[in-house]
Every structure is written in structure tokens, then in C-alpha cells.
Amino acid sequence: MTSRYRFAAYLTGATAARTGDELSGPAVLLLGVGASGAVAGSTLLAGLTVAAAVGGPVLGALLDRSPTPGRILAVGLIGYAAGLAAITALFGAVPFALVMGIAVASGLLAPAIGGGWTAQVPALVPAQKLGRASTLDAMTFTAAALVGPGLAGVLATAAGAPVAMVVAGALALIAAPFAWRLPRNREKQRPRFFAAATVLVRNPALRQSTATSTLSCVGIGMAFVCYPLIGEQRLGSAGYGTLLLVGLSVASLLANAVLSRRSYSPDRAVQLSTVAIGIGLAGAAVAPNAPLLVIAVALTGIGEGPQLASLFAVRHREAPPEMRAQVFTTAASVKIAGIALGNAAAGPLAACSPAVGLVAAAGMQVVAAVAHPLWTVRKQLVH
Template sequence: MISRYKLPLYIAGAAAARTGDEMSGPALLLVGIAVTDSASAGSALLSGIMISAAVGGPVFGAMLDRAAVPGRLLTGALAAYSAVLVVILLILGRLPLPVVIATAVFGGLLGPALAGGWTSQLPRLVESDRLPRANALDAMTYNLASLTGPALAGVAAILAGATAGVVAAVALIVLALPVAWTLPKNPAASRQGSQTSVTADLISGFNAIVRARFLARATVTSVISYIGVGMLVTSSPLLGEEAMGTTNSGTFLLAALAAASLAANALLAQRPNALRPDETVLGSTLVLAVALLLAATVSPVPLFLAMVLAGAGAGPQLTALFAVRHREAPERLRGQIFTTGASLKITGYAVGAGIGGPIATWSLSGALVVAAGFEILAAMSFVALTTAGRGRGSRLPQVTAPPKEEGAAVSLGKRVDQPLDKRGDDLGSL
């Protein structure tokens, strides 16, 4: 634990990087529509920069766990992601769209660095008794980014054109580079790197996610839920045009959603130990389903209320998901579990963004009803995995760190260095 490293500095850096990330998505969507005059092309560009996260997240996480100075690796990833955004601006409209989308796909490999790459380092910054509150504050940076990122993209597009939004996103990510550079060292990295290969670490990380019942359940639920969220975000320009008269106004609808998320997590930060993570994952998903059905009315007042309700669900869902990951992740695999979880969520979001554009073009209300269906499916998956876990009597091999590393694990609720079969965290052949 590095006591000299101040949590406020971490929060500032994470907030800047995540705001740039949240701004880059809507900004790319808007610039794609502006340059190509096609909503489908804009959603394809947004989907492209997100869908490859499923590959990049696990690999980056494994490398982060093995890095003696993980901040240096994170800094390089942030710089490379910024460079890709600049390249997209330079070639969009000048080269064929498939080439631009391929560039976005390459950049998407680094996307999880802006999310899980930061959060996985949090237990090295604070003592275990301060982790719940730090976790809530960390989740608030996502909400703050979701609040200011889309709004800034919309303002930049209105005042200076869609390109300005991407430029501002790059600037924010660059501001986070000095903070990422000074993240604490990982004392166990040299020992871990000498004992296992990257491939072995990747297999161990996936096994840890799949075999830990609570972690698997929260991961599956959040990924499916984010398909619906991706569809909502892709539909937001058309919702803005329908409700407020311009496609750029859709970013302000997303800002209303993020403001409600931020408010909900601010309350959780005041009473962090009151959160029941597993139940919150389910409850928040159901709230999102109701919000999307309300948004399907495509009427201004119900639409605004739907965005507020969606934020009240999305904010606590994220905080609860972080709490489950911190509680269940073995120390030596923490980075990989966080970045893999982030990459899977980003991929779910990308799938929603990819199918949301064409469906919204055909029927805006229909797209939101389909999105609500994914939220219901996510809730059903949570219940199904809960039932499956209770109904299986098989025991699984322990998926924890070696004995000499277990003492370094930090937990939320249950100790992560306790064997999985003693916690009941098994799903058989899930």
C-alpha cells in the first residue's frame, strides 16, 4: 500500500480519462453522421471502436497484472487510444468507410484501459476499510464522465462542429497521462511473471470469472444489460430530434441520465456499507427495463422522466458491479478480471450500438422496446444463474492466488482468499 499516493489525484485522473472516453463515443457518432450523412454509418463507427474490446481487455489486463509499474503501461494505452482518435478524424471522409471503421476497431483494443485499467489499481491506493467508499467514489467518476462527456460532445458539435468534440475528448485523455504515470507499483509482479505465462494467466482469469458464481452472475447480467444501454445511446440523436428538434440535443438526454446516475451514487458514497451488491445488480436492471419502456413513448416529458429513471438504475448497478469484482477477484488476477469485465460490457454496448442504429431508423419506439427486452433478459439470466448455482452440488477446483499471495487480497464483504468451494461460488459447467 502506497500511503503517499492521494486518492483525490487518482479520482481526478480517472475522471479526466473517462470523460474523454465518454465524450469520444458520442462525438464519433455525431462526426460520422455529419461527414457521411448516415445514421447507420455513425453507429457503425461507434460500434467499431467498442466491439474489439472483448479481445483487448483480457490481454491488457493480464499484462497489467504482470507489470511491475502498471501505471506506465496504462499511460501508453491512453496515449495510443488518443492517437487513434486523431487518425480517425484525419481519414474520415478521405478514405473508404471500411478503412475508418477498421482503424476504430484497432483503437477499441485499448478501450478497457480507460475503464477497468484504472479501477483494478484502487485496492493498492486505500486500506481495506476505506475501499467501499473509494469504490463508490470511483464509480461516481464514471457517472460524472457520462454526465459531462455527452453534453460536452453536444455543445462542441453545436458551437464548433462535430470534429471539435473528438478533439476535446483527446485533450481530456491526455490530461490524465501524468496521473496514470504515477500509479503505485505492483510488488508481486516480478514473482508472478516468473511463475506463469501470459497464456496461463489469461486462462486463470477466465476461469476465475466463470467459476465464481457471484462474479459470473454479475458479469453476465451487466453485459446483457449493456446491450440495451447501447441501443438507447445510439437512439439518442433521433430521440433528441424527435423531442427537441435537433440530433445534437440527444446528448443532453444522455446528460440527464448521467446526472441521475451521479446523484444515486453520491448517496451511496455517503453510506457505502449499506449497499447490497448482488441484489442491487438485479434491481437496477429491472429499473432500466421500466425506463426504456417509458422512453418508447417518445414524448418529451415521459422521455425526460425515463432518462432520470434509467440513471437511477445505471448508477447503482455500476457501483454494485465494482463491489462484486473487488470482493471476488483474487489479487494476482485483479487487473485482468476488471479489464475483462470492462471489455465484455463494452462489447455488449457495442452490439447494442450496432443493432440500435438500423432498428431506430426503422422504428424509434421499436428500438427502445427491444432494448427493454434485453434488460428483461439480463434479469432473467441473473435469476437463472442464481437457481443453477443453488441446484448444483459439484465442487470446483480452487481458483485463488497461491498461498503466499493470498494475504495481499483486499475484500468487500467476503474474503477473496477463501477457497471458492467454501464460499459456495460454483456454477458447475457454466
Template sequence: MLTRYMAGVVAARTGDEMSGPALLVAGLAATGSPLLGASLLAGLTVSAAVGGPLLGVLLDRARRPGRLLAGCLLGYAGGLLLVAYGVGRAPGAVLVALAAVTGLAGPALTGGWTGQLPLVSGPDARRLTRATTLDAMSYNVAGLAGPAAVGVVAAVGGGTAAVPVSVALLLIALPAAWTLPAHDVPATAAAPPPVLDGVRVVLRNRVLRRATAGSMVSCAGAGMFVVSAPMLGLELAGDSGRGTLLLAVTAAAGLAANGLLAWRGGPRRWDTTLVRSTALIGLGMAAAAGAGAFAGAYWMAVVAAAMVGAGEGPQLTALFAVRQREAPAGLRSQVFTTGASLKITSFAAGSALAGPLSAHAAGAALLAGAALQAVAVAVFFHRAGR
């Protein structure tokens, strides 16, 4: 069961990881400016704050949550196709609005899957820890394959060619989602859905509150890195595709770091891991900004991207471990989708701000992202130092 889950989640998340860079490249190809692509990416992600909590309620109260996940995959795929078709044909405001509607299903590709891990792994704590690490590694695999695929497909087939490939991967994940195990429906299922229960749990639990707040700040900085990457490649190597490949370097480093983490059996204190990994992300982003000051220093950007990934991998694993540890069993999907939606929305805010900054200079957006990582470290450190 875990093998089928991992195959589906890797396909779904690879398609998701392709979708953002694919829209960025499509917008850049159509207008010659990063503004449209950054706006589409922001639209795709900003609506997650609305979709996440409601999706979590529905997943916790559905006997077959996989069927709902499959429907979200279909909706997300269809929306991406419509946005891609409209680039260069429809007004930008219309496309951003359509991207925002599509993004309502976005948390299904992140926290929606992760919330089902106890159904897949069973009640054994050791198996759940292993499944959590593998699930976090799936983000790294997707982050490695997705941007790399965008770079290759865009180079061969043009600026909008990567979106259909992203959609195909989302559709490949449908069988795995559809066949996820059933679970017992809560006794309160006949009552009106408590949409804000997951939010309340996050706000009232000090550990979840700080982990969520810190991850939101860090994710806003990550949005700046993603938007800046194509422009950084253009500045350093004369090719935005080379910048997109930096995201693959980041994912590869994250996968390697998480593999090492799994081999060592995980740290004794996940809260401390959040602090250290976020600090490394900030250092990497600052180094990437420094690379932009030297013409032809693409290799420096590669090293910086690897530093970012070496921090992002363990950070995500630690965040999942904290949520699994702290979330009540009956509200686990809500906690994960609420956390995911808040992170995605923060990513959207960072992406929107990075658009005009990176249009001026990629280094400006990268420095802003590094500053946000410093703020996130302060939030995490306060908890870890208790």
C-alpha cells in the same frame, strides 16, 4: 494518492464518454444518417473482447502498471483523431476498421483503472469500499460531462469538433496514470502470460459468472439507448444535440443515486441491488420509447433518461463491489479488464443493432433495449434469490 487517481480517472473517462457520442454526431453530420456513427461506435467497442484479457495480464504482471495505462491512453487518443479526420474523406469500412484497432485499448479506460484501486486505497477494507464507490461515481461524472460537452461543442464548432476535445481530456489524464503506485511482480512473471486466467476465474466462480453475464446483457441494452438518444432528440425536439443531452441527464441521475448510496453506507446485499437497479433501467427505457410516440414530449424523455440513470449508477457500483469481493488478488486486473471487455463488446453489439432500428424509429431500439434489461434481471435474480 486517491485524489490524484480520481482526477486522472475522471478526465480519462470523460474523454472516453465523449468519444462515442462525438463519433455518432460526426457520422450523422457527414451523412445525415445514424448508420455510419453507429458503425463507428460499434467498431470502437467490439474489439475490447480481444484487448481486455491481454491488457489485464500485462497489468497484473507489470511492476508499474500505470505506465502501460498511459501508453493505452496515447494510443486511444491517436486513433480517435485519425477516425475523426477520415470522416467524409475515407470509406466507411476503413474508418470502422481503424475504430476497431483503436478500441483494443478501450478497457484501459474502464477496468484497467479500477483494477488498480487496491494499490491506491491500501489493504483496509473500508477504504477500498469507499474507493470503489468513488470510482463508480467517476463513470457518472464522466457520463454527465461527456455527452453534455459533445452537445455544446458540436453546436458551436460543428459535427467533428468534439473529438479533439475528447482527445485533450485523455491526454490530461496521462500524469495520473504514469504515477500510479508500483506493485510486486508475481513470481510467475518469467513464464508465458496466462491470457485466459481471468476468463477462467469468471467462468468458474458462480457469482462472477452470473454478474458478468447479466451485466453483458444489460450493457447491450445500454448501447441501444445511447445510439437512440440523438434520434429521439431529433424526433421530439428537432435537434440531435438535444438527444445527446439526454445522456447527460442519465449520468446526472446516476451520480445522484450513487451519492445517496455512498451516504447511506451501501446496501447490505449488493446482489439484490443488481436486480433492482437493472429493473429500473428497463422501466426507464420503456418510458423513453413511449415518449417517442408523442410529438413534442421531450420532457417525457428527460424523465425516462433520469430513470435509466437512477438504475445505472447503483448497478455499476454493485457490479464493482461484487468483483472486488470475489476476484483473487493476483488476478484482479484480469477479472476487471475481462469483465469490462465483455461489457464493451456487448455494448458494441447493441449499438450495431440499434443503428438500423433507430433509423426506422428510436422507439423500436428503445423497446428492444428494455427487453434486454428484462433478460438481465432474470439472470441477476437467479443469483440474488439463492
């Protein structure tokens, strides 16, 4: 009963934190665009995102070294909320460089919302239930991706971007007490900072899943830029294109709900889900009408949800217990960098044709899936 209660509390806190994170990105963008134009908004968002990629390894090492990792997560969430509040209050009242500095500092704390939470799951459930717990944990990301951006748009339209920023910070604060009560860390070792990077490279299963998912994320980053343009081109409005992302999240959530009730090989599932994502992206590029476009996007979601759940399962299985948090946050930082690279690469391609951008995104899935078996070659040579 206690274990169930604790994991239910974990899911509640993680969902609140991740919804706040998914809401904060669009809210920061809308705040900057509404007050100073597209350049200010995109620059603020870039600062927040890039800093999150940099901060992951450091925060992960701190979590692994601390006997009370939940309290570090709670402090990180409070700091992130404070950063969002400061950006909201100071934007337009002080030099933009100062606001940008606050955005970067806040972004360094963002890994407390993602991998830092996930690394605590093994302390909450028995080992035989870790696979299902990983799937449920992945579903909190999907639910947040479904609710956060839409909530940002509704709040910004109805009450203004500052209100969306305040709500994002409030969700982070709501999650803080749930983080504070997470179990103590029983491991006594003190891993080196950035030691997880070595583990991710040397462990064949971790190397394989991280490389495959990062390549896949480059393509997913491309697709997120192209979907609104495809919506404008084929559905009559960029807003409808944004709704395609909602459909993707719904399909992802449903796929993980089914997956949570079945046993499977997470290593194989990473590859198969990447193939499904690629087929969906290719289908969206050539879909001649709205129904087929929606089906293609749904197929992408059916692949994306299980890919994340399988990644979590591999990391829980392979990561050394004394540096589990660092492995999760470092791998998350690499994936964030992959998405950012895809976002940047998609611009020129989408300007030429959003369909071309989606074909390129599908091509990245092919590369990721075909290369998937190759990342374990080193293990075979050594042994």
C-alpha cells in the same frame, strides 16, 4: 493523508481519461460524417468500439503481469491520444482503409481508460473503504458520460470535429501522468492470458453479476438508439432526445452520491438496479407527455449508476488479486459487446417505432433480473 491524496489523484486522472473517451466516440463519428457521410463515420466508430472489446483481456493480463501497471496505463493513454491525432490528421488525405486500421489499433488501447484504471483501486484505499471507493470510481464514468458527448457537440459545432478530436486526445494525455504514478503491483504471480474468462465463468458471484449486467447492457444499447427518436417524436427534436441522455447521467450521478454514504449488498443491488432500469425504460415507452418522459428517464439513471458501482464492488471482492486487472478488462469487454449488440438490434425496431424499441429494451432488463438468481445454481449443485 497519503492514501487520500493518492485516491484523489486517481479520481482526477480517471475522470480526465474517461471524459476523453466519452468525447472521442462522438468526435470520431462527427469527423467521418462531416467529411465523408454517415457510412464513414459509423464505420470508424464501429472499428474503435469493436477493437476495445477485443483488446480488454490482453491489456488486463499485461497489467496483472507488470510490476508497474500504472506505466502501462500511461503508455496506453499516450497511444490512444496518438491514434486520435493520426485519425484527425490523415482522414481524407490517405486511403480510408489506412485510417480505419488506425482506428482499430487505437481501440485496442481503449480498455486502459476503463477497467484498467478500476483494477488499481484496492492498492489505493483500505479494504474497509473499498465499497465507497468503488462508488466514487463509478461516478467518474457517469461524470464523463455527462460531459463528454455534450462537449463533443459544442466543440464540433463551434470549431469543427477535428478540434473535438484534439481535445479528446489532450484529455487522455492529461490523465497519463496520474496513471504513471500509480502504485507498483506487489503480486508476483503471472496469470495466463485470457485466464480471467475462466474465473468469470467459474466464480458464481462474478458469473452472476457479469451475466446480469451484460443482458442489461443489451437493453441499454437499444435505449441509446431510441432516445433521440423518442425526442423527435414527442418533444419536437432529436436534439431534445439527446438531452434525455444528459438527464439520465445526472440522475445516475446523484444516485451514486447517495449510495456512496451507505453500506449495501452489491450482489442484491445489481438485481434491484436492473429492475429500476427496466421500469424506467418501460415508462419512457408509454409516457404521454414530456414531464413523465423525463421522470422515466431519470428512473433509468437512478438504476444505471448503482448497477455500475455494485458491479465494481463485486469484482473487487471476488477477483483474485493476481488477475484483478484482467477480470475488470475482460468483463468490460463483454459489456461493450452487449451494448454493441443492443445498438445493432435497436435499428430495425426503432425504425418500426421507438416505443417498441424501448419496450424491447425494458424486456431485456426483465430477463436479466429474473435470471439473476439462476447464475449461482452451479455453486449449489457442486457443494
